[in-house]
Amino acid sequence: MTQPMVSPKPWWPMEVGFFLIPVAAFFLFPLHLPLITEMMILALFAVSLDLVLGYAGIVSLGHAAFFGLGAYAAGILAQQGWGEPLSGLVFAGAVAGVVGLLTGVLVLRGSDLTRLMVTLGIGMMLFEAANKMNWLTGGADGLQGVMVEPLLGAFQFDIFGHTAFWYAYAGLVVLFYVARRLVHSPFGLCLRGIKTNRLRMSALGSRVNLHLLAVYTVGAMMAGIAGGLLAQTTQFVSLDVLSFERSAEVLLVLVLGGPGRLYGGIIGAVAFTVMHEVLSGFTTHYWQFWLGLVxxxxxxxARGGLLGLVDALRKRAARGTASAAAPERAA
Amino acid sequence: MTPILETRGLSKSFGGFFAAADVNLAIEPGIRQALIGPNGAGKTTLVNLLTGTLPASAGTVFLHGQDITRLPPQARVRLGLSRTFQINQLFPDLTPLQAVVLAINEREGRSHRFWRAVDAGREVVHEAMNRLHEFGLDTVARERTADLPYGRQRLLELVLALAARPRVLLLDEPAAGIPSGESGEILDAIGRLPRDVTILLIEHDMDLVFRFAERITVLVNGRVLVEGAPDAIARDPEVRAVYLGEEAHV
Amino acid sequence: MLTVLVDGVAYGMLLFILACGLSVTMGLMNFINLAHGAFAMVGGYVTVIMLNDMGVPFLACLPAAFVLAALAGVVLERTLYVRLYKASHLDQVMFTIGLVFIAMATADYFMGAQQKLIQLPEFLRGRVGIGDAQISYYRLFIVLLCGLLAVGLQFALTRTRFGAQLRAAVDDGRVARGLGIDVSRLFAVTFAVGSGLAGLGGALGVELLGLDPTFAVRFMIYFLIVVAVGGTDSIVGPFLASLLLGIGDVAGKYYVPGIGSFIIYAIMVGVLIVRPQGLFARR
Known part of the structure; x- marks a missing residue:
């Protein structure tokens, strides 16, 4: 190696293998495709939050605002007669992104507490707005009559969820790739710098707020696309896409998997969905208790989440082998 | 010669209390100037006014003849006014190499590039390694900053400030926290700083000041008491009274 | 008009009692506690159980609600919260959201999901007519009680030794420690009193705000608005913020029911944009 690497060498084969797991799941669990589809959408949503929270350090209590905006944007577009899915998804991302850009300016002011309040407040405002704007959103009954045309003009969204599965899978893979490039870029390094030492970053001449605004907007766009995917694959939008619980849930998913690692969002989504299925299986609506306990x-x-645990175990194992090797050397 | 960094009537008051009062400085390009003064003399306030961390109550700051009084800190850095901190301001989780690459990217305006990998900027990585090598940090370039010994971290602080390619460098107590027996490395490093960088050293340690400074400004109660060559300052009865005298008691 | 005003004032005063503990603990410990509403809920359910199931008179339930919520507060503070004072704000947020979820599910399990009702004592029922307006006795009772408490709190903060220590610790914890103030005891006592007041507020609020397991989340944002708008460096700020919020919310829902709570959130976001430190903060 002639050039010293700045970032640790990415392990491509393992990553490719990781993204083949859903493909295997498609064949192994044909009856659970809608569940796995929803899981992948949740994973994408969590990855979008990871950019904002894990990499840039912006604690948001209202990330569902963008997810919900995307869902309603895609849903309403399809309901009003424009059923082409890919352009609908772009529209969902654009709407969420624009709102992210506008509200980002407000969110970046002030302390952590003010940020929490402003993100929460904006989320609540959107929830209330969607609730009251019956004529547009269907209010508390949800958005009915979402008609999505066949994907690429060829693949009908079928009742088994085959098309939906591959559609969401493609969405997750493509956007994950984008996020991955982003975090390994100079911009990504800059965000990590801002997260760990803002004072030093501005002493290096960094336009801190501009960078934070940029990543907030990108995170909003990705969350919007995740919401759009949900609306299109389920052909329905309910009010809870904008709820506080949804924001708290995605925070949990990310923290469960481990923030600041990109894969944390995906691992978290899998763990969360499995946990949900198992726990709510035997305690139906007290599932919230277990959620809170976790x-x-x-x-x-386990502050680093599951991936943090894995790291800690790996370190301990490495230390274990090192100390085990030491006596041999002595002998 | 036109001064590279100049203040005229620079003042800062906190509700009636003047932490800096009518400070006039004119720092020649390339010089090593020291700013000294007893505790509470307003050294830190003055640094914050120069870097833009605090807004001035009155007066003006010029960098290379340009009025920078109203510019935010990061804009001043981009114009060539860089600083180190009295308390290390590093990135504990990043490696020194990553940190210096980050600094160079900022200087070159590359930090908004989001598609190509950091490693793709080969000339940046190359420069970063050279800069680390210069201060003997290349051997630890890929360790976690938080795991480095304190003296090394102190050097990295200096490398980061230099990576901005400053024309004026403010060194805020560069040897702070280093036991006097082990300060050789950092003193050497300061001694080897390139001559085209103007240095304003804010310091407590008189040995350090008289070893490096070509000109000394004495600040007392937010005002400039006297300014001159080191030997003149050392002889100045007023300085001895308020400052050196006090030091002698300690 | 007068009815709306009195309702708003009563509502605001109640919010103050509910939220003032939160504003002090946030200012004192720089701890983001989203579970504050859970302590209010404890007080509410204590009242419901004692009043409905055990036949204890309403006025005797109030101190019990205070004591039990304070007890819950001090136990949790000493065992769990204390480990998180130095943690990141994200950890604090996640931890306290977790507590809220646990509290909500527990309340649901033991008390059921439906809204709980209580029967107020005879002398608090009924209304008095002033001009065209009909003012309920209970709201007057709340205004009176909460007003007295607010005055008492302000007195305790500004005139007692404990209050002086508390203010010193809020201003600068390190200095306070240097002065020999036992900051960790201060934290515990403050947290207990804050939780207790929330519990009392919860008890008083059963009739006014409604009580069901979602209470802890439903009012979380209101408490946070009080703190964010009122600032954390005195209790006068949160008091004014509470009144503003109470009157604004009642008036908003009365005059423009179509947009509901939207107006409150909009005001809050607006205030935070103009004054990120809070409307009544000194800085």
Missing amino acids: LVLLVLF
């Missing part, structure tokens, strides 16, 4: 335990004992 959160509390996570913060108390």
